Amino acid sequence: MADGGQLPDEETQVIPHNIEAEQALLGALLVNNDVLDRVSSIVTDSHFYDPVHGRIFATASERIQNNLLVSPVTLKPFFEDDEGLKELGGAAYLARLAGASISLFAAKDYAEMVRDLALRRELITIGQNIAGRAARVTTESDPESQIVKAEEELYTLGQKGESEKGFQSFLMAVTDAVTLAGEAHQRDGQLAGISTGLIDMDKKLGGLHPSDLLILAGRPSMGKTSLATNIAFHIAKTYKKGIRHDGLEGAIDGGVVGFFSLEMSADQLAARVLSEAARIPSEKIRRGELDEVEFRRFVEAAKELEKCPLYIDDSAALPISTLAARARRLKRRHGLDVLIIDYLQLVRPATAKDNRVNEVSEITQGLKAIAKELQIPVIALSQLSRQVESREDKRPQLSDLRESGSIEQDADVVMFVYRADYYKEREKPGEHELDKMLAWQDEMSKMQGKAEVIVGKQRHGPIGSIDLSFEPQFTKFGNLAKTYQQSGDF
Secondary structure (H helix, E strand, O other), X not given: OOHHHOOOOHHHOOOOOOHHHHHHHHHHHHHOOOHHHHHOOOOOHHHOOOXXXXXXXXXXXXHHHOOOOOOHHHHHHHHOOOHHXXXXXXXXXHHHHHHOOOOOOOHHHHHHHXXXXXXXXXXXXXXXXXXXXXXXXXXXXXXXXXXXXXXXXHHHHHXXXXXXXXXXXXXXXXXXXXXXXXXXXXXXXXOOOEOOOOHHHHHHHOOEXXXXXXXEEEOOOOOHHHHHHHXXXXXXXXXXXXXXXXXXXXXXXXXXXXXXXXXXXXXXXXXXXXXXXXXXXXXXXXXXXXXXXXXHHHXXXXXXXXXXXXXXXXXXXXEXXXXXXXXXXXXXXXOOOEEEEEOHHHOEOOOOOOOHHHHHHHHHHHHHHHHHHHOOOEEEEEEEOOHHHHOOOOOOOHHHEOOHXXXXXXXXXXEEEEOXXXXXXXXXXXXXXXXXXXXXXXXXXXXXXXXXEEEEEEOOOOXXXXXXXXXXXXXXXXXXXXXXXXXXXX
């Protein structure tokens, strides 16, 4: 490199822009208002290098969307006091723009050029910010957190086309809401979100919705992880790719699932999923006690699962910032439609806090931020405090959540897994107490094979209980047949 290998001074660098392309695009819009339909999904006012051009585009777009004519004459009153336009020649500049008009068919190419150059300018800004942060050596800013921050900025730019989303108009928000309602109307079961595979849960929740944080809580041995793996397996198994309602390619059924297993290893989690898929007790798989028929079924299930887009990360004690970075990376490389974390209390805060409540608050806020940024549902498993065990009614409630304030506040949905037979099993009377034993056996027969998911909070829907079947030998939750279904009366 010449001059001793020095980089060119920032002031001498040419910032990418093309004023002529911006003028030609605006000219086409002023001459033919239909141009907006071709370019509105490509370029916005923030993409223009010249701020005056950005203001002209914004005003013109608003008028056209309100079915009003846009021309140099109709725009003139809006820019009477615009100092920037006065420097360019005032109203005469609008007429010159119309004179530099291009054809309707070329407008899209010019719009893409304007957007491409805007993205390059954003990349330069991000690069300068990264370099500036790296040059400042402070105790508060370690290199790992800077890498996470840089990756977040680049991901946002890559996904959204701009580094900061900022405000959006109510019209855009309403359009998104109508699109979601349309998807719900067209899907089986009237679901707006992704199906869990559990009919009654889907009815209660309306499926799993993008940007929602769902907490699935329970005491040990209630089956939190089993329920989460059942849902993950169903979503991955039913994944179909195609063109969505927004015109982009993605999941039209099921989805790509990311599973952070902070407690169990990846092979243990895979064994659970295989137990459900092959209908072989998990302890037999663990010990290798399979007969020939079961082993064949096991191998066939494993082959089928190879095709499922289910990605497992079993790293222990991940900081929330690293977890977010890995989720972004997974979405960029393979796609990501649902994220599951098992479990919340094993995630570490990015920085140590003075107490555990503040740490959990940072983690739950971080998980909600991931859900909103990646536009996916995030399911986080959570432990419950021991105070459940001291009550006569063992059904969990919101106050039983560990560090419950922040979890309850940040979550869109809070669900509890509850199995009455688990507690009844521990009340088994002695063999000599025949009357008590008969009564206990009668109650156990009614409880066995059943589980309950209690929806304690739902921001956008009703609370209440969901009855499920549970097969402990396969760690499988399923749909509980109703009396009218069993009788064949549909």
